[in-house]
Amino acid sequence: MPELPDLLYILSHLRARLLGRSVDSERVREPVVLRFTVRGNLSLLLGRSLADAFRKSHFLVFRFQGLDLAVNPMLAGRFRLSEPGTPDEGSLGFALGFGDVELRYLDDKRMGKAYLITTDDWKAIPGLQTGGIDLLSPEFSRERFVSLLKHRRDQVRVFLLDKKALDSLGNAYADEVLFEAGIHPKTFCRSLKHDDAVRLHDAIVRVMNEAVAEVARRAQPIEVKVRDFLKVRRKEICPRCGGKLRTAGVRGMDSWFCPHCQPATRAGFVDWTRTGR
Ligand SMILES: [Zn+2]
Numbered sequence: 365m366p367e368l369p370d371l372l373y374i375l376s377h378l379r380a381r382l383l384g385r386s387v388d389s390e391r392v393r394e395p396v397v398l399r400f401t402v403r404g405n406l407s408l409l410l411g412r413s414l415a416d417a418f419r420k421s422h423f424l425v426f427r428f429q430g431l432d433l434a435v436n437p438m439l440a441g442r443f444r445l446s447e448p449g450t451p452d453e454g455s456l457g458f459a460l461g462f463g464d465v466e467l468r469y470l471d472d473k474r475m476g477k478a479y480l481i482t483t484d485d486w487k488a489i490p491g492l493q494t495g496g497i498d499l500l501s502p503e504f505s506r507e508r509f510v511s512l513l514k515h516r517r518d519q520v521r522v523f524l525l526d527k528k529a530l531d532s533l534g535n536a537y538a539d540e541v542l543f544e545a546g547i548h549p550k551t552f553c554r555s556l557k558h559d560d561a562v563r564l565h566d567a568i569v570r571v572m573n574e575a576v577a578e579v580a581r582r583a584q585p586i587e588v589k590v591r592d593f594l595k596v597r598r599k600e601i602c603p604r605c606g607g608k609l610r611t612a613g614v615r616g617m618d619s620w621f622c623p624h625c626q627p628a629t630r631a632g633f634v635d636w637t638r639t640g641r
Contacts, residue, residue, distance in 0.1 A: 369575040389461030397457040401488040441476030444587040496531030509565040516553035549619040
């Protein structure tokens, strides 16, 4: 799924290309991705200009006069800017034409959702959780993070993925920040010491800011997910110690980590450093 650095990159491109332009065509290929909480369909957007585009949690919101189109790409959703008239992709969900450029939403898994709502009618959208602290904002301070962490009873990786608390980390960056901080993904929040919490906060700030800069530096088309610079997710060898990376299931999600650099801190883990493998 697109994570924070991807969403910010996509947004900056879409804003540069589309802001102030009017919708002059619309096509819906895969109706399951669309949800309407207003009467009508995408044709309601015809003739309206794009006044703003912004991120709200893991949604991208396209703001038109009186209407917001909020898109949650879920696992496989992607945006592409295409020339009108070029052949449709098999995974096309819907498209909006803006003169000489067309915004296409593609989704191989058909899991993404797009909601057409009246302006700011967020309560109409299930799962649009707000309240998480924007990881790239000044509000994401060390003190705020340490105090959030102190009140959690779950495993640290589950906490990191909680969008009601943090806005936001997905699977790839959760693994990356835990590796950076040297913390095992199954560690319980309450067993983290103050120093661990501070290190984890620093790791989040560093990893996310570097990722935002790196994704922008690569300047790939917006449908391309740039992830090859990540150190542990879907990799084999630890770049720090040269050992073999492992995966662990945390609440049904696969987590990548280095058993040497991120040692287990509680009994019951398989201690890979002792198995000789
Ligand atoms: Zn290592």
